[in-house]
Each structure stands twice: as C-alpha cells, then as structure tokens.
Amino acid sequence: LIHSSPWPAAQNTITLVFTLSVPVQARAMAGYRTDPENRITLTGLQGTQTDMAPVVNLDGSAQNGVTWDRASGELSFNFTTLTATVNHTISFVVKNSGCEKPSPMVRMRIGDSPTGTALGPLGALCFKEVEVMRRPVEVCGVRDSLPLKVKGGPCSAGAGAPSSAEFT
Incomplete structure (x- = not known):
C-alpha cells in the first residue's frame, strides 16, 4: 500500500499492488451485473475529507458499482476478472x-459473503505474509526505514472463510 502524500488536507493517491495465486473469473448474473462475489472492499480509510465516491482504477479488469462510506471508511466496487500471477494495481x-x-x-x-452464493461455495483466497522494503523516510526529525508488512489472510481457515488481507 503506497500513498502519495502524508500531509494533512492534501490530495493523496492511494495505490495497492497485489498478486493472486489463482484467477478470479466473473460469473454471469442477471443482466450486465457482475457476481457479488467479484467485489473488492477496502476498509480502514476513516478520517478522509472525501465526500463522494472516488474514481477507482483497477488495471486489467473492468469495474463498476463503486460505493463509498466516508464515516466507516469503506470503499467497495465490482470487478470482472482478475488474472493469476500478475500484479494488479488499484488506485484512487x-x-x-x-x-x-x-x-x-x-x-x-474479495467477495461480500464469507460462505458463498447461490451459485456455489467459494474457495478461500489466501494472502501470504510478505515484507516490502521501502526507502527511508524522515518526517519531523524521525527517521523510519522499517519494511512494510502484509499480514497473512485465512489460508488455514479453509473453503468458505472470509478472504481478506491487512496492509500497513
């Protein structure tokens, strides 16, 4: 997770790069809508001054249905397909x-339901723990060069478990 500006009241581009070990394919639903399981939700974005849903860019996949809840800090959107073993970038x-x-x-x-849909149960998506080295940063005389950490998700929880990852 990368942000462009730590400064108060500044415009801040948030970028999240992730790779999946298995593809997530769109499953047809009524009309043009995508499967509700093909939805990405980001939480923990409280405290912004952003009133309207931001424009979300997800490379390699069409997206729609963006919802934004400023009070809870939740951004959610549908996507069509995510390919395995390539970097996907979300930015807003x-x-x-x-x-x-x-x-x-x-x-x-990824997905709204921890147990699956009427179309069948979901397999658990796993996020493995990795460290990403970052450049040293100095702000107000404090220097920080600790690695960014991605905390592992529910790999041991089995099929039907909520699939999530945490980023700091």
Missing part, C-alpha cells in the same frame, strides 16, 4: 484529514 484519490494522524490499518476483502 482521497483528500487527507485536516489534522495530522497516523496511517490507518487498511484491509482488503
């Missing part, structure tokens, strides 16, 4: 809080 712009505050814990979930 928010306006930072007017006051300085620590970066939130952002969680990503």
